[in-house]
Every structure is written in C-alpha cells, then in structure tokens.
Amino acid sequence: MKRYMLGIDLGGTNIKAGVYDTDFMAVKERSIPTEAAKGPAHVLGRIREAVRLITDEANIPLDLVEGMGIGVPGLLDPVTGISFFSPNFPEWEHVHVVDEMKKFYDFPTFIDNDVRVNLYGEWQQGAGRGYNNLVLITLGTGLGSGIVNDGKVIYGTSYSAGEIGHMNMYRNGRPCKCGSSGCLGRYVSAIGMVNTFKEKLKEGRTSIIQTWTKDQDEQITALMISEAYELGDALSMEVMQETGTILGFGLANVVNILNPDLIIVGGGMAAAGDKLLQPVRDTVHHHALKLSSSKCKIVQAELGSRAGTIGAASYAYSKLQDAGKLYFA
Incomplete structure (x- = not known):
C-alpha cells in the first residue's frame, strides 16, 4: 500500500502545504492564509487545517502518512523541535512546534529553518540533484542561504x-x-536593489519607472526594475548589473571558503535569470580563486515557490531514513 509524506512551508502571509508519494510526485498542493496576527496557537491550528484540507482532498487517510516536515522562518532548534523566534509572527517565542503536532498526529513531525528546507528541496528534487557540495541562496526581501x-x-x-x-x-x-x-543582503535582496535604484534617482538620474509610478518612489519594486531592463531602461540595466556584481563579490568569498561545485540562486529575484546571474558569474570568474571558480556552476533554482513544501517533505523523509523508520524503500 502506498505511503506518503507531508511538507509544510510556513510563511507570514500564507501556509503552503503538499502531500507527496514515495517518488516525491505531488498528489496535492495548496495554500491557505496564515492569519499570523492571531497568535501562535492560531497559526499552529492553521497548519493542522492545511493538513486536513490536503489529505481530505487527496483522499489519503492519516495512517498512510509516514511523516511531516515543516519549514519555519527564523531561529529554531531542529533537534528539540522548538522555534525560538520567527519574524512577522507576533508573540512567537519558544513555540514547541513538534510537541504541539504530537498532540494530534501519530506520524512524526520535523522542523527546520525555511531556507534549509528549500535547500533540501533543490538538492534532492531540483537543480542540485547529484551534487555533494553546493550552496543555495534565496533572494527575496532578504538573502537566505x-x-x-x-x-x-x-x-x-x-x-x-x-x-x-x-x-x-x-x-x-x-x-x-x-x-x-554593510551586510550583503542589504544590497542584493529585492529591497536592497530597490534602495540602490532610489538612491540613484535622488542623485538626479531618470527612468521609465518614474512614469509608471507617477514619481511615487515608494511604489518601485524589483519586478519593475527587471521589466524596465527588458525595455532598455539605462538606469534599470545599471542597477541590475551593479546588484549582480555585488552579489558576485560576495559569492566569490563563498567559493573561496567552501569550494562548492554548484551555487543555486532561488527566491523571487531569481526570476530575473541571466540579467542578474551573468554579472554574478562574471564577477566570480574574475575574482574567486581560479581553480575553485572553474569547478563551480551558478544556476537558477528549478522548483520555484514549490521548493519549500517539497523540501520540507524531503527533509522529513531523510530524517526518517537516517533513523531507519521508513516503511517504504
């Protein structure tokens, strides 16, 4: 009889949930609002509601679930299952996520940082398959890795x-x-790139984006910069190049220290593709140690917004596998 894994990606706005078969093919994936403002107990209840919905809709009884992984933003202890602090979650301090799930489910639950579960997803089911030395960075409102x-x-x-x-x-x-x-993330995240763009506008530079926003600078987004780049907007092209170059210098340090054979770039900004990644590659090529950089590829993530749920399920699977508690091969 088939067995299944559950993956939960806990976000400040939405909870993404997925149920996967033994080959990590999606049986059902969906999201529901987190309602974070209502407090930790309510958020934990929303996780359970997401589990109920996906298993009911997939017609999978809970006794066929092997385990569940949950990606949680912020600081945590994956061994004890305690989330110490999570940004954008009011009153979220020392929340024992695993113990709370044990009250409702017979299958084991595991938690890890949200970026690391994305890493598990890309490593085991995405762009990182087959690699043993790799780094994932996620570029969104910040830079995770x-x-x-x-x-x-x-x-x-x-x-x-x-x-x-x-x-x-x-x-x-x-x-x-x-x-x-002066942290790297303050320059190469979506917010960082927008801030660079705004600084140049204050210096008297101009851009097509000003006509889109009617000079309301607070409306400028990283997506707008990417779209203006495609239209040949000089300032947008300059800012994208500058952002990629700064990221390249940061990753040159990573290549020198860790000697990975692969760096995966994910998160919302990865959608810019080679507009961002080519200056990254060029900078790493010219400034990292030659032998290390020649062995390292820099690629775009494959799983997109699904990396968190697939990764959480993969993470739970690996924990059960390590413990010898899997009922299927």
Whole structure:
C-alpha cells in the first residue's frame, strides 16, 4: 500500500502545504492564509487545517502518512523541535512546534529553518540533484542561504550556519537589522536593489519607472526594475548589473571558503535569470580563486515557490531514513 509524506512551508502571509508519494510526485498542493496576527496557537491550528484540507482532498487517510516536515522562518532548534523566534509572527517565542503536532498526529513531525528546507528541496528534487557540495541562496526581501558539504547539510553550533546575507561588504554601509552594517543582503535582496535604484534617482538620474509610478518612489519594486531592463531602461540595466556584481563579490568569498561545485540562486529575484546571474558569474570568474571558480556552476533554482513544501517533505523523509523508520524503500 502506498505511503506518503507531508511538507509544510510556513510563511507570514500564507501556509503552503503538499502531500507527496514515495517518488516525491505531488498528489496535492495548496495554500491557505496564515492569519499570523492571531497568535501562535492560531497559526499552529492553521497548519493542522492545511493538513486536513490536503489529505481530505487527496483522499489519503492519516495512517498512510509516514511523516511531516515543516519549514519555519527564523531561529529554531531542529533537534528539540522548538522555534525560538520567527519574524512577522507576533508573540512567537519558544513555540514547541513538534510537541504541539504530537498532540494530534501519530506520524512524526520535523522542523527546520525555511531556507534549509528549500535547500533540501533543490538538492534532492531540483537543480542540485547529484551534487555533494553546493550552496543555495534565496533572494527575496532578504538573502537566505543553506550549505551542503560532502553530502551533509551544515548546521553549526546554534543551527545558524550559512548566514551569507550578513557577510560584511562595506565597513560603513547600510544599517542592518542584525545590528551590523554593510551586510550583503542589504544590497542584493529585492529591497536592497530597490534602495540602490532610489538612491540613484535622488542623485538626479531618470527612468521609465518614474512614469509608471507617477514619481511615487515608494511604489518601485524589483519586478519593475527587471521589466524596465527588458525595455532598455539605462538606469534599470545599471542597477541590475551593479546588484549582480555585488552579489558576485560576495559569492566569490563563498567559493573561496567552501569550494562548492554548484551555487543555486532561488527566491523571487531569481526570476530575473541571466540579467542578474551573468554579472554574478562574471564577477566570480574574475575574482574567486581560479581553480575553485572553474569547478563551480551558478544556476537558477528549478522548483520555484514549490521548493519549500517539497523540501520540507524531503527533509522529513531523510530524517526518517537516517533513523531507519521508513516503511517504504
């Protein structure tokens, strides 16, 4: 009889959920509003509601579910199952996600950071299949990252290894919420690129985007910059090139330190494709150690917005496999 895995991607706005067969083919995927403002207990209830909906719609009884993985933003302990803090979730402190799920399900639940479950997804089911040394970065409102070294995901002492987004790039650069300044993520995230664009407008530069927003700079988005680039807008092309170059310098450090054979770029900004990635590749090629950079490919993520749910299910599968508790091969 077929068995299944569940994957949950917990976001501040939506909860994405998926149920997958043993080949990690999707049986059912959907999302529901998180309703984060209503507090931790309500959010945990919404996770259970997402599980109920996808299993009911897929007509899969819970006793055929092997396990469930949940990707949670912020700081957590994947061993104890406690989420210490999660941004955009009011009153979310020391939430014991795994224990709360145990009250309702007989199958085991595992949690990990949302970026690392994306890493599991791309590594095991996406662009990283077949690689043992790789780095995933996600470019959205910030820069998240995860690392696989010699076939193992790196966690670090406090489960926070791989904070590439907080690599210091400028001694007196833009302030960062981490308490430092000049962090890479403050320049190459969607917000960072938009801020670069706005700074150049204040210097007197002009762009077609100003006609789109009627000079309301707060309406400018990274997507607009990408679209204006396609139309040959000089400022948008300059900002995209500059953003890719800064990211390339950051990743040159990553290549020198970790010597990966693959870097996967995901998140919303990855949709820009080679407009962003070509200057990244060029900068890494010219500034990283030659032997290391010659062995490293930089590619766009394959799974898109599905990486979190597929990755969470893959992560749970790997945990059960390590423990020898899988009922299917």
